[in-house]
Structures are given as structure tokens and as C-alpha cells.
Amino acid sequence: MDINLNDLLRRYRSHPFEDYHVETEHTGKISFKVKEGQEVRGPGGKWGQRPGTLLYLLERERNVKKIHATWNGQIAELKREKEGRFVEAGEVILAIRHRLGKEEIMDRILTRVLHIFPAPQRARYLLIPELAQKLEKTSEKGVFIEPGDESLIMSLMKRDTLISYDGPPGVIYKVYFQSGAIVEQGDPLLGICPPDKLRYVQKVIQRIRTEWEE
Amino acid sequence: MLTDQEHMADSGKLLAQFVDRISYLMDIKGGGEWGNLEELLQRVQQLRQSVFDFPESRLFEEIGRIEDRLSFLEDRVAEALSPAEIVNIVRSIQRFTLMDILENVYDSFAELGGEGDCNVDPAVVAARATISRRVKNKVFSHQVMVIGHEKGRGEEYRNGGSAKPWGNDKALRYMKVAETEGIPIHFYIFTPGSFPIEDFPGAAQQIARNIYAMAKLKVPMVSFISEGGSGGAEAVGLSDIRLMASRGYYSVISPEGAAAIEGKIREGERVPRELVDHCARQLKMTAADNLRLGTIDRIVEEPPLGARREDYGFFKRLRYEMIRATDEVILKTKSLRAFRAYALKRQAEEQKGVPDEFHVSISWNLDELEVERLLELRSRKYRQMGVGFFRDQKKSFLPVLGRARELASKGYYDVRYGLLRAHQKNVQKVIEEVSGESSVFLRKMAEPVKAAYDFVFPQPNKPSRPVRAEVLEKKSIFMEDWEGWVPPLANEDRTVTCPNAKKKGCQDLWVPDLYGEFCGVCPSCGHHFPLEYQWYLNNLFDKDSVREFNEHIASGNPLGFDGFEPRLKRDIRRTGRRSSMITFDAKVQGIMVVVAMLFSNFRNGTVGTAEGEKFVRACDRARTTRRPLLAYVHTTGGIRIHEGTLGVVQMPKCTLAVREYIDSGGFYIVVYDNNSYAGPVASFLGCSPYQFAIRSSRIGFAGPRVIRETTGEDVPPDYQSAKNALGRGHIQGIWDRRNFRKNLFEAFIRMGGPNLYYR
Numbered sequence: 001m002d003i004n005l006n007d008l009l010r011r012y013r014s015h016p017f018e019d020y021h022v023e024t025e026h027t028g029k030i031s032f033k034v035k036e037g038q039e040v041r042g043p044g045g046k047w048g049q050r051p052g053t054l055l056y057l058l059e060r061e062r063n064v065k066k067i068h069a070t071w072n073g074q075i076a077e078l079k080r081e082k083e084g085r086f087v088e089a090g091e092v093i094l095a096i097r098h099r100l101g102k103e104e105i106m107d108r109i110l111t112r113v114l115h116i117f118p119a120p121q122r123a124r125y126l127l128i129p130e131l132a133q134k135l136e137k138t139s140e141k142g143v144f145i146e147p148g149d150e151s152l153i154m155s156l157m158k159r160d161t162l163i164s165y166d167g168p169p170g171v172i173y174k175v176y177f178q179s180g181a182i183v184e185q186g187d188p189l190l191g192i193c194p195p196d197k198l199r200y201v202q203k204v205i206q207r208i209r210t211e212w213e214e
Numbered sequence: 215m216l217t218d219q220e221h222m223a224d225s226g227k228l229l230a231q232f233v234d235r236i237s238y239l240m241d242i243k244g245g246g247e248w249g250n251l252e253e254l255l256q257r258v259q260q261l262r263q264s265v266f267d268f269p270e271s272r273l274f275e276e277i278g279r280i281e282d283r284l285s286f287l288e289d290r291v292a293e294a295l296s297p298a299e300i301v302n303i304v305r306s307i308q309r310f311t312l313m314d315i316l317e318n319v320y321d322s323f324a325e326l327g328g329e330g331d332c333n334v335d336p337a338v339v340a341a342r343a344t345i346s347r348r349v350k351n352k353v354f355s356h357q358v359m360v361i362g363h364e365k366g367r368g369e370e371y372r373n374g375g376s377a378k379p380w381g382n383d384k385a386l387r388y389m390k391v392a393e394t395e396g397i398p399i400h401f402y403i404f405t406p407g408s409f410p411i412e413d414f415p416g417a418a419q420q421i422a423r424n425i426y427a428m429a430k431l432k433v434p435m436v437s438f439i440s441e442g443g444s445g446g447a448e449a450v451g452l453s454d455i456r457l458m459a460s461r462g463y464y465s466v467i468s469p470e471g472a473a474a475i476e477g478k479i480r481e482g483e484r485v486p487r488e489l490v491d492h493c494a495r496q497l498k499m500t501a502a503d504n505l506r507l508g509t510i511d512r513i514v515e516e517p518p519l520g521a522r523r524e525d526y527g528f529f530k531r532l533r534y535e536m537i538r539a540t541d542e543v544i545l546k547t548k549s550l551r552a553f554r555a556y557a558l559k560r561q562a563e564e565q566k567g568v569p570d571e572f573h574v575s576i577s578w579n580l581d582e583l584e585v586e587r588l589l590e591l592r593s594r595k596y597r598q599m600g601v602g603f604f605r606d607q608k609k610s611f612l613p614v615l616g617r618a619r620e621l622a623s624k625g626y627y628d629v630r631y632g633l634l635r636a637h638q639k640n641v642q643k644v645i646e647e648v649s650g651e652s653s654v655f656l657r658k659m660a661e662p663v664k665a666a667y668d669f670v671f672p673q674p675n676k677p678s679r680p681v682r683a684e685v686l687e688k689k690s691i692f693m694e695d696w697e698g699w700v701p702p703l704a705n706e707d708r709t710v711t712c713p714n715a716k717k718k719g720c721q722d723l724w725v726p727d728l729y730g731e732f733c734g735v736c737p738s739c740g741h742h743f744p745l746e747y748q749w750y751l752n753n754l755f756d757k758d759s760v761r762e763f764n765e766h767i768a769s770g771n772p773l774g775f776d777g778f779e780p781r782l783k784r785d786i787r788r789t790g791r792r793s794s795m796i797t798f799d800a801k802v803q804g805i806m807v808v809v810a811m812l813f814s815n816f817r818n819g820t821v822g823t824a825e826g827e828k829f830v831r832a833c834d835r836a837r838t839t840r841r842p843l844l845a846y847v848h849t850t851g852g853i854r855i856h857e858g859t860l861g862v863v864q865m866p867k868c869t870l871a872v873r874e875y876i877d878s879g880g881f882y883i884v885v886y887d888n889n890s891y892a893g894p895v896a897s898f899l900g901c902s903p904y905q906f907a908i909r910s911s912r913i914g915f916a917g918p919r920v921i922r923e924t925t926g927e928d929v930p931p932d933y934q935s936a937k938n939a940l941g942r943g944h945i946q947g948i949w950d951r952r953n954f955r956k957n958l959f960e961a962f963i964r965m966g967g968p969n970l971y972y973r
Binding site: 026045046047060061063064065164 | 406709710711
């Protein structure tokens with residue numbers, strides 16, 4: 001765990017963007033519907049049912065397919081020279097420069113620092129009551145957890161199974177699920193922070209929370 | 215002698231009344247600009263504040279002037295009320311509500327199923343009430359069930375009289391109570407429309423259930439319409455006599471809704487007022503229009519500007535009219551002569567205003583025979599609605615021939631499947647009993663009789679179980695040469711993308727494959743692409759078995775809706791058909807069926823008088839010939855708004871015909887495809903006990919836009935998908951298009967009433 005959080009933060013500060021490169025899905029004739037530098041928006045609506053901004057049309061076998069933006073951001077690296085030309089599958093034709101928000105940066109930093117304990121299968125999860133109580137009481141210092149500790153209850157078809165933690169020892173920094181909610185297999189359940197890094201991570205996150213301007 | 219202070223108090227009351235009257239005028243005119251109403255209101259408000267600053271004489275002089283001005287304005291408004299202004303009257307907060315009626319028309323009442331906001335649905339009120347009449351200074355009371363919408367006086371929980379599905383369910387529950395107790399029902403309709411949500415029991419489903427039940431409810435029913443908003447009104451509107459307030463409206467859609475459709479207004483944009491006014495005029499929604507169209511029976515006169523909460527004169531009239539209407543329903547079932555005498559007497563007495571007394575008291579109880587007559591009269595009444603408003607393009611001598619043929623075929627089927635079949639069944643039963651119970655000795659005696667019987671009545675060559683199984687084994691589920699008919703859609707050399715491609719990774723599909731071999735189904739995820747209705751005509755039924763009937767019944771423009779005629783002609787030219795419903799006889803693996811099909815290419819499958827009539831005749835044909843009835847809905851967009859309430863009454867009319875068919879032992883099955891919405895789903899389709907959907911279809915009450923605009927909430931993209939409809943219990947199963955023919959055949963074998971010819 002040799003990450004210099006300050007460096008990481010500095011990098012995000014100087015360039016708070018993430019570029020999402022858009023590749024062509026398949027071969028076809030392309031015609032762009034956006035310009036370089038144009039702001040585009042990703043899918044909207046409560047269920048993501050409204051498609052994002054139309055980026056380009058890709059025509060193959062007289063089937064004109066509309067390709068919409070999947071992220072909010074600005075169009076960059078647009079390959080204007082490809083306009084009206086035949087493209088191969090998987091060609092990068094533009095990028096959406098997405099400005100990272102406070103939460104996104106925190107998430108990115110945490111996923112690099114924390115050890116993530118994922119859900120072994122799709123089920124409902126609950127923290128065992130003692131652990132939940134401890135977490136409530138000692139929110140500042142965190143709760144220490146070691147491999148082999150029984151930490152979660154997995155509830156599947158009304159049958160409860162105790163799940164033991166099997167990662168490196170550390171402090172529970174973040175609980176990613178809502179008690180009793182269904183979690184998909186592989187989704188994060190707990191984020192465990194090495195004890196020596198805890199103060200440092202807390203400080204960095206606090207700084208982002210208070211100082212970061214969106 | 216009144217003191218000065220009492221005079222002032224009187225003037226205070228007068229001024230308060232002025233404020234009400236002015237704001238009422240402003241409600242009607244949709245603002246204070248007309249006739250300087252705003253200014254007049256300010257003048258009254260100022261006078262109210264400084265009432266003690268004026269000497270009495272000047273104050274009353276001023277009040278007199280305002281009174282003159284206000285009366286003049288009121289007269290002018292009343293002289294030329296436009297339909298849009300009538301809608302405003304109905305929606306005014308000062309208009310009478312059901313609670314006012316319960317308090318002033320009925321002697322006493324007890325609300326059932328909730329009170330105020332503590333209620334299953336506060337928008338629907340059910341109450342047991344007593345109503346009384348005076349006959350020669352004696353008072354006679356009657357028990358009735360009152361069911362209707364309560365708009366409330368601005369309370370949010372009343373939802374403006376917009377009934378939720380469970381509200382309509384409550385209404386149905388108390389209709390059944392009234393039926394059990396044998397008391398008449400008085401319905402009061404004050405609804406802008408049903409609340410368009412699909413939550414169980416489902417807006418459309420519940421309305422369909424209500425109409426289906428009301429069609430044969432064994433008690434007299436009278437309804438009174440003040441605000442009749444389409445399907446919501448029909449949920450408590452099917453009755454033996456329909457009265458309507460002279461300043462009420464009864465319409466297929468709100469004028470704003472019609473304007474948004476006609477003007478192609480985008481969601482969120484304001485609908486121009488002129489367009490709303492125009493549509494209100496076109497929809498023919500006023501009481502006079504509805505009386506002319508035959509969708510109501512009588513008008514209850516209101517004061518020129520509409521009745522308000524304190525119009526006790528109106529309530530007296532309404533009480534009289536409700537009693538008279540109920541009497542008439544009762545008398546018609548007893549004797550036509552008594553009814554005529556009664557009606558004449560009433561008309562004579564009404565010359566001098568609302569009579570205080572009735573000349574006779576009539577018991578509101580019916581015996582069994584009278585109930586039968588009541589149901590028959592109801593059936594006849596609704597079957598007549600809309601007749602004469604569609605175009606009949608049959609040549610003049612043909613109707614007589616057609617009628618004769620109908621009678622002949624009825625006689626044939628009555629003998630074939632009625633008399634002979636009953637006799638056959640009885641003989642069979644006796645033989646089975648004798649041979650089943652008997653010993654060898656008895657069997658010896660029974661065998662020759664059975665052999666003789668089998669010789670006289672040979673088993674018809676019908677598809678019985680073992681034979682069918684054999685047929686199934688040998689044949690494909692499709693026609694032997696189903697590939698013979700390729701939809702024109704398939705004649706294009708291009709590919710299309712499955713809508714689930716992103717989620718499920720489906721490959722692009724080559725159109726000739728998709729619409730040819732794959733029957734429009736994505737081979738990877740099973741998504742069903744829409745197909746033309748001809749595909750079903752050609753692939754669902756046995757080859758050359760489709761025989762269309764009643765093609766001569768054609769859609770028209772009965773209301774003279776501006777700009778509709780060219781659109782109608784265009785659709786007729788484009789489709790080569792005259793209405794959006796095709797009715798035909800066909801065979802499915804040898805089983806003869808009657809089919810009613812709504813298809814999308816003609817006015818988006820909307821239902822008007824022509825479609826309704828064709829459907830009713832298809833029901834009757836299926837009943838006469840004892841064949842199963844299939845309603846296949848390729849697409850329906852609801853009731854055709856250009857036919858106004860003539861379209862709306864097709865809901866009860868068709869449901870009644872279906873009910874009579876089902877009651878006679880028929881099998882009615884509905885299969886939805888593509889998009890099925892609104893009126894038809896909320897009546898003659900939704901009432902079927904067997905409803906299925908083709909995969910990837912959508913079924914609902916209102917479209918997503920209407921739901922968003924009414925509920926103020928976003929609608930999930932799959933809200934009305936067949937899968938969710940199945941989850942909510944609306945439909946009984948989802949069928950793959952490729953198995954449609956097989957499933958249909960199996961449905962005929964497994965379900966349905968006892969009177970079908972092949973049973």
C-alpha cells in the first residue's frame with residue numbers, strides 16, 4: 001500500500017477529469033452529430049430511461065444505429081476526418097471528458113486505499129448485531145476486524161448463513177450496503193482500511209469534502 | 215325595525231355574496247379580464263373594508279349599482295355559454311357536490327366504506343340513503359344505495375373526484391350489496407376521469423369489472439351526470455336511465471387532452487386556449503348535445519349559470535327527477551301502459567314547475583319476472599346506442615335478405631346445437647348409466663340399443679382428443695405451407711437492431727430472416743417486433759378459412775369533427791378497409807371460431823360506433839352459432855375521440871353483448887398484441903375471464919404521458935409491459951407469437967363454457 005495520497009490528490013486537482021473513450025461498436029459508415037468541445041449529457045430519468053445526447057450515427061447494411069452519450073461531459077479528441085467514412089469495429093472516434101465530482105474522487109481514492117470485501121453471491125446482507133452496535137458507537141475510531149471474524153449474515157430464501165471476513169486485518173472504514181437490501185454478487189460489502197493509514201485517509205477525505213470545489 | 219348595525223350586517227352579507235358571484239363569473243370566464251370583473255371585485259372588496267365609513271343611503275345606493283352591474287354581467291354570460299365555459303362551471307369550487315346532494319336530496323344517509331379522508335378512496339362515496347315523496351299529504355320513504363364521486367371543496371385527499379382503482383372496487387362492492395338487498399341504485403357522476411394507475415386491481419381492469427357487473431345487475435339503476443369524464447364515468451355510469459345536469463358535461467376526453475392530441479402539443483408545453491375552446495365545441499359534450507346523440511335520456515334543468523351549493527330549488531328538482539326516473543324504470547318492467555299513464559301525468563304536472571307531490575306511490579321492489587324484463591330492457595337500450603351514427607354501405611335490398619338469412623341460421627343452429635344436442639346428451643346419459651352400472655345381463659340388453667343409437671347419430675367428424683393428438687404429432691404448429699405468406703416488411707435488404715441488443719448482446723438481424731423465418735421474433739432474446747395484422751390473418755387460421763362479415767359497416771364522422779373527414783378518407787384509401795375492426799369466421803385446426811380484430815393501421819385501432827356495432831354483431835353471431843369468440847387486439851389506442859360520447863357508450867354496449875355471450879355458455883378469449891390502451895381495455899376486452907398477451911406487448915389504461923401529467927410522477931419504462939400486466943394479475947399468460955396458433959387451439963380445448971358446439 002504505497003500510495004501517496006497527496007500526489008493523487010494533486011493530480012486530481014490539476015486535472016479533475018476522466019476521459020471516456022468512445023469506440024465504434026461495429027463496422028459502418030459514421031456521421032457525427034456533435035462538435036469538438038460540445039457539452040453532452042448522459043442518460044437521464046429515474047431509471048436512466050431517457051437516452052443521453054446523440055453522438056453519432058453508424059450505418060451498416062442500411063441499418064442506421066443511433067449512438068448516445070453514456071456520460072456527462074465535453075466532447076474531446078473528435079476524429080472529424082472520419083466523417084462520412086467507413087470505420088472498423090473498436091475504433092476510438094471521440095472521448096467524453098467527464099468532470100469528476102467530489103463523491104467520484106472520494107470513491108476513486110478509497111477504492112485504491114481500501115481492501116474491498118465483496119458479496120460472495122446475490123443475497124440480502126445484514127451486519128451481525130454486535131458489529132452494527134459497535135459501528136454505531138465508535139464511528140470515529142472505526143471497528144477493528146480480523147480474518148475469521150464473523151461479520152455478516154447472508155440471508156437467502158429465508159435461510160441465514162454467517163459469513164466470516166477473510167481479508168487482511170484492518171478497520172471497517174465504509175459499509176457499502178443497506179442492511180437487508182439485496183446485493184449482487186461481487187458488489188462491495190465492506191471497505192477495510194489498514195489501521196496505520198486510517199488517520200491519514202480520514203484526513204484526506206475530510207479535505208476533499210471541505211475544500212473541493214465542483 | 216332593524217337597527218343600523220343590523221343593516222350594516224346585512225350589507226356585509228350582501229357584499230360577501232357579491233364576492234362569491236364575481237369569483238364564480240371569473241371561474242367561468244377563466245379570468246377577470248372579461249367585463250372588467252377584476253375591477254368590480256376590487257370595488258366590492260374596498261366597499262367591504264370601508265363599510266362603516268359610508269352613510270347608509272350611499273352604501274345601499276352603491277350596493278344597488280353593483281347588483282345591477284353584476285346581474286347584467288351574469289345575464290350576458292348565461293346568454294352565450296360556450297362548451298368550454300360549461301366545463302369551467304363544472305370545475306368551479308362553488309358547484310354542488312355529491313355531499314350536498316346527500317344532505318339536500320335525501321332524507322338521511324349513512325356513508326359506507328369510509329368517512330372523509332379515512333377512506334379506501336375518498337374520491338368515491340357509497341351511502342345507504344332514504345328518499346321520500348309526498349302523496350296526498352302522506353310521506354312514503356324508499357331505501358336506495360347512492361354511489362358516486364365526491365369532488366370535495368378543495369380537499370386534496372378527494373383527488374378532484376378522480377377514482378383510484380380501489381375506489382371503483384368499493385363502488386362495485388356496494389352495488390353487489392344493493393343487489394343482494396334488492397334496492398335501487400342512484401349513481402352520481404362527478405369525475406374528470408379515473409386515476410390512471412395500474413396498481414392492483416388496475417384502473418382499466420376495475421372499470422371493466424364494474425361495467426361487466428352493472429350490465430346484469432338485478433336492480434333498477436339511475437345515474438346523474440354532472441361531470442362525466444370518459445372511462446371514469448362509465449365505471450359507475452351504466453344504468454337504466456341516465457339523467458344529466460343541464461350545465462354538466464359528458465365527454466370522451468377533457469378538452470385540454472383533446473387539444474393536446476389535435477394540436478400535437480409536446481409534453482410540458484401550454485395548450486393554447488383557443489384550441490381548447492375549439493375542441494370543447496367539437497367534442498359535443500354538453501347536455502343538449504348528448505341528448506341529441508342519445509347517450510343520455512333526460513336533462514335536469516339547472517339555473518342558467520349552473521347550480522351551486524345553496525341552490526335548494528335545484529335540489530328539490532333533482533329529488534323529484536330521481537324519484538320519477540326510478541319510478542319509470544320500475545313501471546316499464548311492470549306494464550307499458552302503466553308507464554305511459556305515469557309519464558303523461560308527470561308531464562302534465564311539470565307544466566307548473568317542480569311538483570311538490572306525486573299522484574301515486576310506487577313500490578321499488580321487483581319480482582323475478584320483472585327483473586328479467588329489466589335486464590332485457592337495459593340490453594335493448596344499450597344495444598340501440600350509437601346505431602344510426604355509423605355508415606352502412608350495404609345495398610338497399612340486402613338488409614332484408616341479411617335479416618332473413620340471420621333468422622334462418624339462428625333457427626338452424628338452435629335445432630342443431632339446441633334441440634338435437636340436448637336430446638342426444640340425454641340419450642347418451644341414459645346409455646352410459648345403464649351400461650356403466652349393469653351386469654353382463656343388462657349390457658346384453660343395452661348393447662343393441664347403443665349400436666342402434668350410434669347408427670342413427672354417428673359421431674360427428676369433430677376433433678376429439680385422441681384425433682387431435684394425432685394431428686398435432688403429424689403437423690407443424692403452423693400451417694403446412696405457412697411460408698407461402700411473407701409479409702411485405704420482409705422484402706427489404708437491410709438489418710435491424712433488437713432493442714435489447716445493449717442489455718442482452720443480440721446480434722443485428724437481417725430483415726428477410728426476421729420477418730420471414732423468425733416470425734418477427736429476435737432469436738437471441740425473444741423480443742417480438744411488431745408485425746402487420748395480415749400476418750395473423752394468414753398464419754394464425756387454417757388456410758382459406760377466413761370469411762369476413764359485416765364489412766359494410768363503415769366508420770364515419772358523426773359529430774362533424776373539423777378536419778377529421780380527410781384523415782378518415784386517407785385511412786380508408788390506405789388500408790382498403792372501412793373501420794378499425796375486422797370481424798370474421800375462421801378455423802383454428804378445424805375448430806370454427808368467430809374473431810373480432812382491432813388493427814393499428816386504421817385510426818390506430820380506435821373504437822367508434824362502427825367498431826362497436828361490428829363487435830356486438832360478432833358476439834351475437836358467436837352466440838347463435840355456439841362458437842368461441844376471439845378478440846385479437848393488434849393495437850388499440852382507445853375510444854376514438856372524434857366520435858365523442860358516442861364512442862364512450864360503446865364501452866357498456868360491447869360489454870353488455872360480451873356478457874350475454876358469456877352467460878349463454880360461450881368462450882370469450884382476448885389476446886393483446888403491440889399496444890392496447892384505454893376504453894376498450896377498460897370494458898369489453900378487460901372483462902374477459904381469459905386474457906393473454908403476445909410477448910413484448912404493452913397493456914394499460916392511459917399512456918405514459920397522461921400518467922405523468924396526472925400523477926406528477928415519472929413512469930418506469932416497463933410499467934405497462936405484458937410481463938408487469940401478468941404480475942399484476944391483469945392477464946393470464948404471455949404467449950410467444952410462434953406458438954400463438956397452438957396455444958389458441960389448446961385454449962379452446964381446455965377452457966370455455968359448456969354450450970360450445972364442439973363440447
